[in-house]
Amino acid sequence: MSAPGGQGGAGGSRPALEVAQAVRAGEVSARDVLEQALEQIAGRDGELRCFNAVTATAARAAAEAVDGRVARGEDPGPLAGVPVALKDNLCTRTAPTTCSSRILEGWVPPYDATVVTRLAAAGAVVVGKTNMDEFAMGSSTEHSAFGPTRNPWDLTRVPGGSSGGSAAAVAAGLVPVALGSDTGGSIRQPAALCGVVGVKPTYGVVSRFGLVAFASSLDQVGPLAATVEDAAAVLEVVGGHDELDSTSLPLPAPRLREVLAEGVGGMRVGVLSDMLADASPGCAAAVRAAAEALTAAGARVEEVSVPELLHGLSAYYVVAPAEASSNLARYDGVRYGLRVEGEDVETMNARTRAAGFGPEVKRRIMLGTYALSAGYYEAYYGRAQKVRAVVAEAFARAYLGAEVLLAPTSPSVAFPLGEKTADPLEMYLADLYTIPSNLAGHPAMSVPFALGEGGLPVGVQVLAPALGEREMFRVGAVLEAAADPKARAPLAAGARA
Amino acid sequence: MRLSAAEVAHVGRLARLELSEEELDCFAGQLSAILEHVETMGRLDVSGVAPLSHPAELRNVLRADEPRPCLAREDVLAAAPAAEDGRFAVPRVLGEEP
Amino acid sequence: MSGWEVVVGLEVHAELSTATKLFCGCPNRFGAEPNTLVCPVCLGLPGSLPVLNRRAVELAMRIGKALHCDIRPSRFHRKNYFYPDMPKDYQISQYDEPVNVGGYLDLPGGRRIGIERAHLEEDTGKTTHLGGGGRIHGAERALVDYNRAGVPLVEIVSRPDIRGAEEARAYVAELRDVLVATGVSDGRMEEGSLRVDANVSVRREGTGELGTRCEVKNLNSLRSLGRAIEHEAARQVALLEAGGEVVQETRHWNEDEGRTSSMRSKEESHDYRYFAEPDLVALVPDEQLLEAAGAGMPLLPAERRLRLAELLAPRGGDVPAGAADQIVTVVSLGLDDLVVAAAAAGADVRLALARAANEAARAPEAARGLDPAAFAALVRMEAAGRLSATQSKSVLSELIEHGGDPAEVAGRLGFEGLGDDALEAAVEAVVAAHPEEWDRFVGGEEKLAQFLLGQVMRSTGGRADGKAVAALLAKRRQGAPAEPGSRR
Structure with a gap:
């Protein structure tokens, strides 16, 4: 490629x-x-x-x-x-x-x-x-x-x-x-x-x-x-x-920009071992090679296991749709954007939203609405917030021993068009390694590092605590x-x- | 847990989304599968954990009570699907005013 | 209805008197052209974010102080439901962590009504239903104006401590007085800046448990509040006495028909899916906010009533029968400062209260501008017998309308000669009107005797005896001020 x-x-x-x-x-x-x-x-x-x-x-x-x-x-x-x-x-x-x-x-x-x-x-x-x-x-x-x-x-x-x-x-x-x-x-x-x-x-x-x-x-x-x-x-x-x-x-x-030339001498770096397990061989290899490069540059690199982070995905797929269901309520055909007429305002709202949103957006609005609805709030939204807290605490523990963490950005290289569109859950898994930083509010970046499967680029993710x-x-x-x-x-x- | 088409229909009304029969069926299956996966978070022990709804730990972010410019009404109504008499027009409203 | 007790809890929404809206800098103003007081935030445009108005927070906490609430750390939630006049299709409100919790309001009759909570939230826009006579059900279309969307509201929720329509009216009237007196809201029900919903239930007298309640909406005046509660209670009693059951629901008050009717309600409309508003941060009552909330806090109506009662009946005695109502009237109209000033100037409190509650109350706005010294002097003239009650009332009307000195007005109206008492009253009025000059005179500045004398001559239309005035001034300076009637 x-x-x-x-x-x-x-x-x-x-x-x-x-x-x-x-x-x-x-x-x-x-x-x-x-x-x-x-x-x-x-x-x-x-x-x-x-x-x-x-x-x-x-x-x-x-x-x-x-x-x-x-x-x-x-x-x-x-x-x-x-x-x-x-x-x-x-x-x-x-x-x-x-x-x-x-x-x-x-x-x-x-x-x-x-x-x-x-x-x-x-x-x-x-x-x-x-x-x-x-x-x-x-x-x-x-x-x-x-x-x-x-x-x-x-x-x-x-x-x-x-x-x-x-x-x-x-x-x-x-x-x-x-x-x-x-x-x-x-x-x-x-x-x-x-x-x-x-x-x-x-x-x-x-x-x-x-x-x-x-x-x-x-x-x-x-x-x-x-x-x-x-x-x-x-x-x-x-x-x-x-x-x-x-x-x-x-x-x-x-x-x-003033710190870019400072290097990583003496910096403690943790490699998130749990995130290497399910990544493609090319993606996992890139992270290991990146770890070696950092070691060579004077960093102290260690593997760390923080299994709680992988539970972030479940929490995310409750929290994000829940907030989205509310954030996207305003697209109702009244003030701006698309309107599909109906005999009363409720019908107009419902038809506008049915015609205006694509299937993935509808799916998440439905998921979030359900997770917040009477009788299910505690089991889903309430629990997800606790898992979110667990993720943040797990990060805090990991950062006691490291200034930054290293992980794959994505479990795989670029996949073919249409491969995951039929199975929403499969698509959601693409975010498995990136979601924890969002839940905790932490910074993270992806740096292109190597070629992986099919000669396609692989990014290595650098995670850090807040600020x-x-x-x-x-x-x-x-x-x-x-x-x-x-x-x-x-x-x-x-x-x- | 498995969602029924009736439950999906109820959620659709809450979310104000008109759903076709096919969508009801499709969402019942997909949402059930997603929720099943989500429930794996049940394996994590969260007893005694205080929920975290937001990463920001800020408090009392307040602005002074000072007027700022409003939008011009023609700009406001320019985007409206229907307007009349300086106001946004909608079809009749059924039932209660909440 | 005998044998039944009517139990009412009220939810009062008060618009706060801020310069701008709760979450944006659009002016908070009534009566502007539709959709001219809007911006991306209060229109809920995609990408817009709310920023909380400091003054609104201070005013909400001020309500908390006035209602003796616990002012607590709080946060905002989203209340999710679709309605065209709500730009985001959710309302930002306080849910399980409101700013004010607990508290009470003392009614003039002595009853204390518990306050459950008083929380901050944003107002909605205004929908006008067109066609089919304007009723919601018959309307063909609706027009929406978002000028009101985002105006800060405090919702004050009472405990179900209110017994009956009359007490409900008294509660709202008292609450309105508190809100106006503290400068938190203009309290105008007719403009919608004060809106009331009533939770009404009935129970057999002597029963402890609460009955099933109905929430009655569309109460646009104290009158409709009272009528609606009476009607709704009667409906529930009739239902129960016929062996039926009250269904918990929301009912709409129709002022013209004089009855409540059930509003179509669907199960979805009550599942608000509350969750913490992620666009706003926690609100904590720090010293700065609390200080601003309490700054310049005036005496509250209940305290002002107590102040008058204590003047009338010192040492905790009973307030005379007719006076209690007069106290309520005078305080509610803001005329109590006149009575207090009159009392301080040595006038008869009971008589001052009566004049304030009856004559002054006819033109309260003008009466609030009355010179307290002139009012005090008039009351003293009447108490001293220099004016009959009828004459005194005429003079008071004249004073309220045009101002001036009571002795002079009385003279002009031909009500009296310048007897000793009138002369003394004129001297007293001049002293009261020129405290600084009086003090300097007392301090030995003799030339001010001439000034004060001149004022008395002017106020009496030149009919006073100058030597007598000078003597009175000198006598008063020696620390023996002439008390009207003291020589009797």
């Missing part, structure tokens, strides 16, 4: 920070960078289907504004002229925000998400909205109402999900960085399957204002990028306290340097070569 970048040379073919540096120095205009990216998207997206919308007009205006600032000698921002793609659950005034759902088709929010405002202020240029599993429910981007995104490494395979459009766009070199959202692994898993870097920050580090909610106590916005450094740069821009999100931590964004982003990124940087260059999307490989 060959790495998926096409000929390169476009907006996505250089790391974001190189692009920004060139734009800031006036060596290249933001407008030219943008046109290359748009050309690349026009050329590749017909087959990949990464984008729900390409916002060329607004992007040109934004790029010209950046060039204007450069020309006037003003600071155009740390991401000046960097083309970025946004998962289509982030609210934008300039383009519809659909969550890849019929029920929101064509809806243009009258406001921008906080992360969108911050990207713009940093000089980044939003080029479009990326495809996703409907309302972020899924692990393959096949549950999009607008058709699946394809994995640039192998067009017959899924890119992972739910941020599959963002991951594939970065992997194909259409954009150097993108934002996704991660509720149970929706940034990390597609990053792993597409050979890019994906980061889920600590809960509360990035504002959720303007992120269309799936499961509010689990959702976090984070970057997907070709390099660890680019991911760090984007997180530094979008992170930090936001008074519009009550759950936003009252802290500035973590300073990450452990700096240690996590130090490990990420060391793994990136030690990784098989063939396992990573071409632009990153090129940048390091």
Whole structure:
């Protein structure tokens, strides 16, 4: 399997920070960078289907504004002229925000998400909205109402999900960085399957204002990028306290790029042995190789068993649908989005929702409604919250002996389109290793490390305790340097070569 | 546990989802399978464990009682499937006002 | 109905007098054009998030203080149900961890009604049902305005301690007075800023157990509250006496028909699937919040009634028969400060109370602006026999309408000459109206004698004897203030 970048040379073919540096120095205009990216998207997206919308007009205006600032000698921002793609659950005034759902088709929010405002202020240029599993429910981007995104490494395979459009766009070199959202692994898993870097920050580090909610106590916005450094740069821009999100931590964004060269000498790293047992041989081997690389770099690596973490999946598939059933109640045909008429308002609501939601969304709404309903609350929701507490406590014990933990991101490499759509439970298992961090609110990232089965990329997951982003990124940087260059999307490989 | 089609129908009404006969059957099977898997968490001992509903340990996040700009009404109603007289229009409402 | 006891518990929703809504910065204002006071948060647009209004929390805790509640750590839950005027199709409310728990409200008659809880929640928008005469069942379509959506409410839930319609009205009236006096709410039932639901049950007198209750909604005035409870209790008694059973349900009060009727209710509508609101964090009553909640807390109506009762009957004696009702009236209209000031100025308390409860109460708004010294002087003139009761009432009306000095007004109306007592009253009024100048005069500033004399001459229309006034001023300065009637 060959790495998926096409000929390169476009907006996505250089790391974001190189692009920004060139734009800031006036060596290249933001407008030219943008046109290359748009050309690349026009050329590749017909087959990949990464984008729900390409916002060329607004992007040109934004790029010209950046060039204007450069020309006037003003600071155009740390991401000046960097083309970025946004998962289509982030609210934008300039383009519809659909969550890849019929029920929101064509809806243009009258406001921008906080992360969108911050990207713009940093000089980044939003080029479009990326495809996703409907309302972020899924692990393959096949549950999009607008058709699946394809994995640039192998067009017959899924890119992972739910941020599959963002991951594939970065992997194909259409954009150097993108934002996704991660509720149970929706940034990390597609990053792993597409050979890019994906980061889920600590809960509360990035504002959720303007992120269309799936499961509010689990959702976090984070970057997907070709390099660890680019991911760090984007997180530094979008992170930090936001008074519009009550759950936003009252802290500035973590300073990450300054620690990337620090190495891991003396750092204690735990390898989650329970997560190696069921992973594919290729995925397990990648984690072991990553552990060796860290040892070689001076870390003290030990295997640890934390079996409670695997129970997170069950808790997650109660908590997330329960919150989702409530978060998605508002799509009722009254104020925005789709309406299917009915003779009374109840019928109108029920028909609208029946026509507007796809099967996976309905399944989860049903599951969550059931878990919260009278007579079942304690057995399901109440118990799931206790399991959630157990997961958090198990992590706390593990972090007594380690600063970071290592695990596979996904149990397998990218699977063929259609393989898991018939069996929801099989699809849910794709999130087995990523879910515990969401339940605990901890940060975790996936770094492309090796090629696994079929020559497809394998990501290694670095987990850290709350606000452990700096240690996590130090490990990420060391793994990136030690990784098989063939396992990573071409632009990153090129940048390091 | 095995869900009956009637139970699925009840949940569908709670969730305000119109479900076809095929969907009722399909969901009865799928939800049962998922719940069966979920129940494996019963193997974990959670006695004496305090439930965790949220990772944030923040408290008293409050804003000042100061007005901020509202949306323009034309922007508000632009997205409405039906509007009349400056308001959102819906079909008749049956039964009680909760 | 004899042999039966009517048991009532009330749920009162009070809109809080904040500048903005509970979770967003949209103005909290009644009467604006539809859908002009809305934003992504109160419209429930995808991606929007609530942020709690500090002032709303303070006002909720202020209610807790006024109702003697335990103010506790609390959190918000989501109450899930579909209704077009609820933008998110769930209501953010407090469920099993409300901010105020326990407490009581003392009614004027002396009864103490227990308060179960008083919690914060958001209001819904407003649905107008069109066609078919406006009744919900006959309507063809409905229009929704979200200006009210997200307005902060406190729901105050009483214990089932209320016995009958009259007491229910007294409870709501008292609660409204408390809310208005503390500045928490404007208490306007007609604008919907105070809304009441009644849980009504009946039981045989002497039975301890509660009967099955019905919740009665759509009570838009104290009058309809009383009528609805009477009707609903009679319906339940008739049902039970005929051997039937009361079914627990929600009933709608129809003011025009004067009866309650069952609202169609489905099992689904009562399964609210509460769970902790993940978009908000815990609320803890810290010192800063509690201090702001209690800041400038005025005397509450019950305390103000007690204050008057103690003036009337010091040392815990009995309040005279007719006075108790007058106390309630005067406190409820906010005229009690006049009576207290009159008492402090040495006027007869019983007479001051009567004038406040009868004459002043006819124009309470204007009467609240009355100069307490003038009111006190008038009461003293009447008590001293210088004015008949009829004359005194005329003077009081004039004072309320136009202000002025009672002696002067009485003179203008031709009610009296300037006898000794009237002269003394005029002096007293001037002293009361110019305390600073009086103090300086007492302190030895002789030139102020001329000022005070001038004021008396002015207030009496020049009919006073200047030498007598000067003598009175000097005598009063020596610490022997002329008490009206003291020489009798």
